[in-house]
Amino acid sequence: LPQEFIEAQPILTKLEDAGFEAYFVGGSVRDTLLGKTIHDVDIASSAFPEEVKSLFHNTVDTGIQHGTVMVLDHGTGYEITTFRVESTYTDFRRPDRVTFVRSLEEDLKRRDFTINALAMRHDGEILDLFNGLEDMKKGVIRAVGDAEKRFTEDALRMMRALRFSAQLGFNIEADTQKALVDLAPNLAKIAVERIRVEFEKLLLGSQASQSLEMALRDHVMNYLPGPHIEDWSNIIVDLNKGQATNYAVAWTHVLSRAQFDDTKRRQFMYDWKMSRNVMKTVSAIVPIVQNPEKSTVFDIYQVLAYQKELLEVLALTDSQPETIERISHIIEMLPITKAADIKISGGELIRSGILAPGPLLGRVLKEIEYAVVVGDVLNDHDALEKFAKEYVNDQN
């Protein structure tokens, strides 16, 4: 058993000693069985939240209305969720009400896919009530129970099916896939943030292209946020060659392939409710990725903060090797990486009487920065002072 489970064993046994059932559940069990590394473990228990709280001293109500209590143990937080069922999904998204139950089976039944409905005892024994192990062996994603019903309850599960298929390289089982085709329009009713979480995980999946191909074929793309992207097939081809390592790279890749003008691209990013950081990165690099041969030394200097992402997207979009080499070379040879590296300051220019505070000073500093970056002047105090003097003289 991975260390994460070993460390959490005392929590399970404490619940069991008090007469409750307790299991590891969800992604950590699935990923361990698949030989993948895990980040955190989730625990499900027959103990009700108040019972969990009375057993452990150090707890936080992280999601008590859903039955989740966090137990703090040696600096690690463990989420213990009471077995529960969810009822009456009236809006295709969230359950109207959760009910706590004492039965593990009831709890596993409401989970999305068979590979996500496995439970593990504290000693590592697996409880497999829905043939999740067999589906895992076959490499399929199958809804627990009736797929049409499950996707009608919560449309997000369709995105999750595609996301898991991208991460695991699994196929979507035939009935589950049929339900996905039928119910994809319900995706339009899901909160953008929830869709984005799953879609970003999909884009970073090692088999993202396979999953996007399914999404394209099954018309899922039509129900996703933002203006429609025409060029998915090229994006899919790119992803077959390499995998994005973060969301900013993934979105830059997607948006450098989309035939959007600036306005439409911004619209797309707002519709997807992307973080400000991702928006900034995308806006900075897309113009360069779309036209890398034309990028100038100063263009590259201006996006230096995003150089890692830039080079990654260039590699993904299969730009000419010479182009990537040229840009890498530019980065290496840049005399400065930021304005603060310039060997003269506005203050110094004022003190030496060359300039007075005001708009001209700002312009001169910009000129200096440009001239240093493109190599028109050496980044040397005296050389820059001379450059500034000459510039001011030219203005008069």
Ligand code: ATP
């Ligand atoms: P990851 O490794 O990406 O966290 P995960 O399987 O743990 O994957 P979570 O979103 O963390 O995914 O959810 C934990 C578990 O809760 C899932 O394994 C699944 O059993 C259940 N679950 C999560 N979302 C849903 C949903 N929309 N419908 C049904 N069950 C769900």
Ligand code: MG
């Ligand atoms: Mg998880």
